[in-house]
Amino acid sequence: xxxxxxxxxxxxxxxxxxxxxxxxxxxxxxxxxxxxxxxxxxxxxxxxxxxxxxxxxxxxxxxxxxxxxxxxxxxxxxxxxxxxxxxxxxxxxxxxxxxxxxxxxxxxxxxxxxxxxxxxxxxxxxxxxxxxxxxxxxxxxxxxxxxxxxxxxxxxxxxxxxxxxxxxxxxxxxxxxxxxxxxxxxxxxxxxxxxxxxxxxxxxxxxxxxxxxxxxxxxxxxxxxxxxxxxxxxxxxxxxxxxxxxxxxxxxxxxxxxxxxxxxxxxxxxxxxxxxxxxxxxxxxxxxxxxxxxxxxxxxxxxxxxxxxxxxxxxxxxxxxxxxx
Ligand SMILES: [Zn+2]
Numbered sequence: 062x063x064x065x066x067x068x069x070x071x072x073x074x075x076x077x078x079x080x081x082x083x084x085x086x087x088x089x090x091x092x093x094x095x096x097x098x099x100x101x102x103x104x105x106x107x108x109x110x111x112x113x114x115x116x117x118x119x120x121x122x123x124x125x126x127x128x129x130x131x132x133x134x135x136x137x138x139x140x141x142x143x144x145x146x147x148x149x150x151x152x153x154x155x156x157x158x159x160x161x162x163x164x165x166x167x168x169x170x171x172x173x174x175x176x177x178x179x180x181x182x183x184x185x186x187x188x189x190x191x192x193x194x195x196x197x198x199x200x201x202x203x204x205x206x207x208x209x210x211x212x213x214x215x216x217x218x219x220x221x222x223x224x225x226x227x228x229x230x231x232x233x234x235x236x237x238x239x240x241x242x243x244x245x246x247x248x249x250x251x252x253x254x255x256x257x258x259x260x261x262x263x264x265x266x267x268x269x270x271x272x273x274x275x276x277x278x279x280x281x282x283x284x285x286x287x288x289x290x291x292x293x294x295x296x297x298x299x300x301x302x303x304x305x306x307x308x309x310x311x312x313x314x315x316x317x318x319x320x321x322x323x324x325x326x327x328x329x330x331x332x333x334x335x336x337x338x339x340x341x342x343x344x345x346x347x348x349x350x351x352x353x354x355x356x357x358x359x360x361x362x363x364x365x366x367x368x369x370x371x372x373x374x375x376x377x378x379x380x381x382x383x384x385x386x
Contacts, residue, residue: 062199062241063094065132066233093133094240096166096197100136103244103252110256113150113264115139116191127231129169134236135196142173142190149268151193153255156270158195159278161248163288163311164337166239170195175272179311181279182272186228197240205229238336245337247365290365291343294320294385299378304385305345311335313345320385337363343370 068074101119108114116139120130129135140151155172158165162179170177172193176185207229211222244252288307296319297303303315306325314329333347333356343363349355358380360372368384 062236062238063132064202064233064235065127067127094197094236095242096240096244097133097136099243103249104138107252107256110253111259112256113140113146113259116141116147127234129196129198129234132198132234132236134198134234134240135194137192137194139192145268146264148173149264149266150259152267152270152274153259153263155193156275156278157248157251157255159275161245161251163291164245165248166197166237166311166336167195168198168200168237175275177275182275186226197237199235199237202235203231204233206232242338246341290367291363293323295382296385297380297382299374299380305382307335345372
């Protein structure tokens with residue numbers, strides 16, 4: 062994880078009336094996150110396997126303001142939505158990114174007038190007609206100021222004007238935990254399969270995709286490679302019983318009595334987050350509670366289809382988790 066602030070990029074503190082410098086060649090070039098570089102390599106490999114050719118190479122770094130791109134934690138993947146074959150492949154790609162959002166760990170995505178979060182869809186501030194934007198920003202840690210309504214900046218395509226409106230301008234941004242790892246194996250496999258199997262039939266099906274067509278990907282329907290196997294309840298034993306609930310958005314909670322139904326608990330005992338390490342291990346980070354240190358549990362044999370998995374804890378005894386039907 063890295064944090065990039067306005068000062069890092071512009072060289073002075075953010076001021077409401079500052080004129081955004083346009084010649085930004087003096088600025089520090091940000092680090093590009095491991096996941097972005099890994100994603101670029103994957104996209105290049107895909108071309109040889111049958112992927113639709115993009116309109117231009119993926120783009121990483123814009124300049125001139127604190128954006129996901131300047132933090133080095135975003136990629137623009139150029140498939141023009143006005144072209145039916147390019148749009149079809151981009152839709153398939155977006156669907157794949159949604160299905161694998163748990164392991165890929167992206168924070169925000171936009172394409173063809175739809176904004177995507179790990180849990181839902183909405184309207185983007187910019188329609189993103191020419192490209193898929195995908196980033197690994199921790200949006201909860203992004204700091205904004207509403208003092209600047211618009212600014213100019215240079216990206217790879219020239220001088221741009223950005224209106225930030227009521228949302229405000231980002232003045233500090235932090236990448237998320239997934240930004241530091243390579244693209245996980247389940248995504249590599251799914252992407253390569255998509256490229257190898259890309260056909261006229263697939264293009265016809267995906268070119269007319271609408272917002273509702275992405276619902277299945279969110280719900281985990283019709284996929285053997287998404288997180289369906291993990292989401293919901295598990296019984297966990299370490300000498301005492303606990304009941305863990307994993308949700309779509311990388312969050313986990315627990316309670317100490319058997320859940321009465323399949324729904325997420327209203328008042329969990331504690332909350333945490335989960336993510337997959339490059340090795341495939343499922344890493345759960347529990348918040349610290351009064352009198353209780355933050356706890357990390359590593360489920361070393363977590364894998365798609367698992368109904369039992371084992372973990373080591375940095376604080377307590379080893380755990381065994383069993384899928385609660
Ligand atoms: Zn972008």
